[in-house]
Every structure is written in C-alpha cells, then in structure tokens.
Amino acid sequence: MCCCQVVFAVTAAQWSQTHTVLTLVSKLCCAGRADYFGNLPNLAARVSALAKDVSELLLDAGLPPGDGRGLTVAYHAACSLQHGQKVMEAPRRLLAGAGYLVRTPAEQHLCCGSAGTYNILQPGIAGQLGDRKVANLARLGADVIATGNIGCAMQIGQRAATPVVHTVELLDWATGGPEPRAIAQFNERTPA
Secondary structure (H helix, E strand, O other): OOOOHHHHHHHHHHHOOOOOOEEEOOOOOOOOOHHHHOOOHHHHHHHHHHEEEHHHHHHHHOOOOOOOOOOEEEEEOOHHHHHHOOOOOHHHHHHHHOOOEEEOOOOOOOOOOOOOOHHHHOHHHHHHHHHHHHHHHHOOOOOEEEEOOHHHHHHHHOOOOOOEEEHHHHHHHHOOOOOOHHHHHHHHHOOO
16 A cells, blocks of 8 residues: 555545545545555445546536636646546536636547656656647647646646646636636746
8 A cells, every 4th residue: 555545545434434425636546446455345446436536526516607718728638537537528528617718639548658656767758758748738729738637737837838737726717716826927927
C-alpha cells in the first residue's frame, strides 16, 4: 500500500458503512484498484462502487448556468479519468454548461507523459509525449487548457503557451468565483 492507503482503507471501511458516495481527488489512486487492498476485496469493491470523480458529483448536483466569458477551452482528459475511471463526458458537459466553448484535441486518448512518476523515471519519452500533446492542444487555438489532474497540468503547463487550469477552477470562475491564478498571471504578462 502507498502512504495514504493504510489510512484510507481504515477510513473507507468505517465511512462506507453510513455513506452512499465517496468523492476522491483520484479514484484510481486508492479506490479504483482493488489489488491495493490485498485481502480486503469486498471493501475494495464497495469503496470503488461508492467513489466518484468530482466532475461526476458536480454533474449530478446540477450546477447553475455560468458565464464562460466567451472563452474557448481545450479540454485534456487525464488517462486515469478516461481510461481508468471511464469518465468521458462529465467534465466536458460541465464546462459547456458553464458557458465555455469546449474543444478536444486530436489523439485525445494519448497520455501527456505525466503518468504519475513516468515523467521522472522516463523523462525522454515523457517529454516527447508532452510535446505531442501540447502541439495537439495548441492546434485548437483555445484561450485556456483545462484538465482534472495536477500531474497533467504540470506536464502540459511547462510546455504550453496557453494557461492551464483545473476544470473545477473554471467552473468556479464561471459561477462567480475568482479568476483562476494561471489565467490572471497569463493576462498580467500578455499585453492587451
């Protein structure tokens, strides 16, 4: 088990007795992998069934329409979200419902090269994947790039000329929250 999984397994066992939904930053990290729980397959199955990505929870909650400020968003789906969790439409639907024009890149199924520690262990190949992903995102001509994974945001952000933000930051901004820091910093550096 990784550092958080021992605490998570105990907490999840207690928590799942009384709750019906478990929202995780990364379902795949802990609840999405039954093998992490060793001899606790029933608990793993229960926790996995309860776990939802934040985009699924927000879609179910029914956010109010937002003000997308006429911005075009290039949406990058993290591998863990699209391949591991099979969450494909929720983030895009949320962004569109918040008033953004959402575009997805060619080869959207390919990894950006972050992949947990892959970019550390295999920096050459990870760099090639990152460059390829950013080139596909840049072709969209978007105002901002959104992703739901911090590793992807870092991998793409160090290569892209466009600001990269978490999907939830854009949803918050569209519904009255603060401007995402990456967009504000980009606007400060870019003459009007």
